[in-house]
Amino acid sequence: MLEWSGFRHCACIAVDAQSYGSKNDRRQSEIQHDLPRLLDRAARGASLDRARWQIQRKGDEQLAVRPLDGTEPRLADDYIRHLVAELREYNAQRVPEARMRLRAVLHQGLVELAENGFAGSAVVATARLLNAQQLYDAMAANPDANLVQLLSEDFFRSTVAGGHTTLSAADFTHVTVRVKEYEASAWLRVPALGTAARAAHDPGAAEAEMPVAPVPGEPAADRSGPAAAGVAGDGAGIGAPHTYRADRINVTNVAGSVDARGAVFGFGSVGG
Incomplete structure (x- = not known):
């Protein structure tokens, strides 16, 4: 001591x-x-x-x-x-x-x-x-x-x-x-x-950080916010962020605590 x-x-x-x-x-x-x-x-x-x-x-x-x-x-x-x-x-x-x-x-x-x-x-x-x-x-x-x-x-x-x-x-x-x-x-x-x-x-801060939802039928180039980034492509990979591909889902099962600071998680559903 x-x-x-x-x-x-x-x-x-x-x-x-x-x-x-x-x-x-x-x-x-x-x-x-x-x-x-x-x-x-x-x-x-x-x-x-x-x-x-x-x-x-x-x-x-x-x-x-x-x-x-x-x-x-x-x-x-x-x-x-x-x-x-x-x-x-x-x-x-x-x-x-x-x-x-x-x-x-x-x-x-x-x-x-x-x-x-x-x-x-x-x-x-x-x-x-x-x-x-x-x-x-x-x-x-x-x-x-x-x-x-x-x-x-x-x-x-x-x-x-x-x-x-x-x-x-x-x-x-x-x-x-x-x-x-x-x-x-x-x-x-x-x-x-x-x-x-x-x-x-601080609900206002959370709302300000929310990405703008895409408008159906609107060209990707005209969309504001993060949703427009990296859209160019053939729709088969990163170039189509709004395309749901069931064959590209990875499932990870984790037991115990996880330190995920700095990680990015994506969520999707069968409906798109």
């Missing part, structure tokens, strides 16, 4: 299990035993060493602090992705009432190791962000999601906005968090939703 004296610039990683207080004694005990194990496994999957983190445990909640070392983008990206995968596997073996669902927050700032925990406004801000109403609302609005993620403005700008992750601003929703005396901007994401999260939060 890494130690330091005085205030140092640190990353703060906080998680909290949803609806812990409503569980019975045995379920609470199970969560307290399993949560550290899932966090450790997610960190190993992201090539992060939690053994070097200072960790404050609080039943269904953990606050981890570690000096900034350049691996912060992996916290926002790889660590959360592996944690989502661990939760998916864990919850697949349990009835809905026994699922573990987490709120996760990432922030950065000056932190000191104190006699009774951590000192510094960054730690207070992390605690406030973890209790943001937007996190609870996202949990309620997405009952199938096992995790919701919130990045502070500082953490978001130094990792995602800086182009250091596989994520982009479009994967998040900008929110203003108000908890007690704390008020600040933050960035909300529901990893399980992927790009669908953007449409849910």
